[in-house]
Amino acid sequence: MRTPIVAGNWKMNLGRREALELGRAIAEGAPTQGVTAIVAPVALHLAALGEALASAPVLLASQNAHWAESGAYTGELAGPMLREVGVRYVILGHSERRQYFGESDEGVNRKTRAMLAQGLRPIVCFGESLEEREAGQTQAKVEFQVRAALAGVGAEDAKDVVLAYEPIWAIGTGKTASPEQAQEVHGFLRGVLEDLYDRATAQAMPILYGGSVKPSNFAELIGQPDIDGGLVGGASLKAESFLELCRIAVQQGPKG
Numbered sequence: 209m210r211t212p213i214v215a216g217n218w219k220m221n222l223g224r225r226e227a228l229e230l231g232r233a234i235a236e237g238a239p240t241q242g243v244t245a246i247v248a249p250v251a252l253h254l255a256a257l258g259e260a261l262a263s264a265p266v267l268l269a270s271q272n273a274h275w276a277e278s279g280a281y282t283g284e285l286a287g288p289m290l291r292e293v294g295v296r297y298v299i300l301g302h303s304e305r306r307q308y309f310g311e312s313d314e315g316v317n318r319k320t321r322a323m324l325a326q327g328l329r330p331i332v333c334f335g336e337s338l339e340e341r342e343a344g345q346t347q348a349k350v351e352f353q354v355r356a357a358l359a360g361v362g363a364e365d366a367k368d369v370v371l372a373y374e375p376i377w378a379i380g381t382g383k384t385a386s387p388e389q390a391q392e393v394h395g396f397l398r399g400v401l402e403d404l405y406d407r408a409t410a411q412a413m414p415i416l417y418g419g420s421v422k423p424s425n426f427a428e429l430i431g432q433p434d435i436d437g438g439l440v441g442g443a444s445l446k447a448e449s450f451l452e453l454c455r456i457a458v459q460q461g462p463k464g
């Protein structure tokens with residue numbers, strides 16, 4: 209069974225006080241079952257949020273991590289350090305990191321394997337650009353990225369991986385993929401996962417949609433058979449809209 213997931217990617221937003229206020233408001237209002245609610249603040253606030261959310265039904269994600277457990281990597285953060293402050297998930301390969309920080313498919317794969325080995329659950333992001341969509345290359349692009357990210361990951365570990373389809377043209381633009389467009393990609397990917405592993409593994413792996421998700425379009429998106437939740441930017445920065453997304457996810461119920 210795939211429990212719905214609502215993951216808020218706060219990106220490089222919110223000062224310490226704002227981040228704690230938002231975290232506390234979400235902790236108070238989050239449903240206690242039927243959804244996995246996750247928030248990903250900037251790294252600087254992870255420890256404080258880890259304490260604030262310690263007994264709340266809200267899990268903590270980092271927006272990135274290095275693959276090594278420690279070492280001479282100036283400016284980076286290691287999985288064991290993240291775990292220590294309560295982090296459970298790590299977002300990897302977000303298109304903003306691929307675009308602005310040179311994150312490669314090879315690097316995403318290395319980090320995916322490292323996080324799994326270190327007891328953290330990767331949220332692996334991928335998606336096509338507008339040019340790729342218009343050239344009919346959407347499926348080829350996402351299949352390539354997903355296979356690259358999961359290279360060397362066995363079926364047992366794969367069940368701990370969360371995939372997040374984020375069409376680049378839909379991120380922060382207000383342009384959401386239609387539920388049909390998103391389902392087409394998610395359904396296709398479920399087939400890729402079945403080919404890569406087996407039916408039970410493919411059915412166990414959550415595939416989130418991201419890109420201008422908000423309360424007004426989420427019910428239709430998560431109503432699709434292979435859309436298991438949302439990776440949400442802008443609409444996750446207000447407690448009210450994030451909690452509304454959580455309630456919509458609970459109403460939808462588990463799948464698979």
Ligand SMILES: O=C(CO)COP(=O)(O)O
Binds near residue numbers: 381419420421439
């Ligand atoms: O990039 C995203 C989440 O990781 C999506 O951002 P928006 O929800 O702001 O479009």
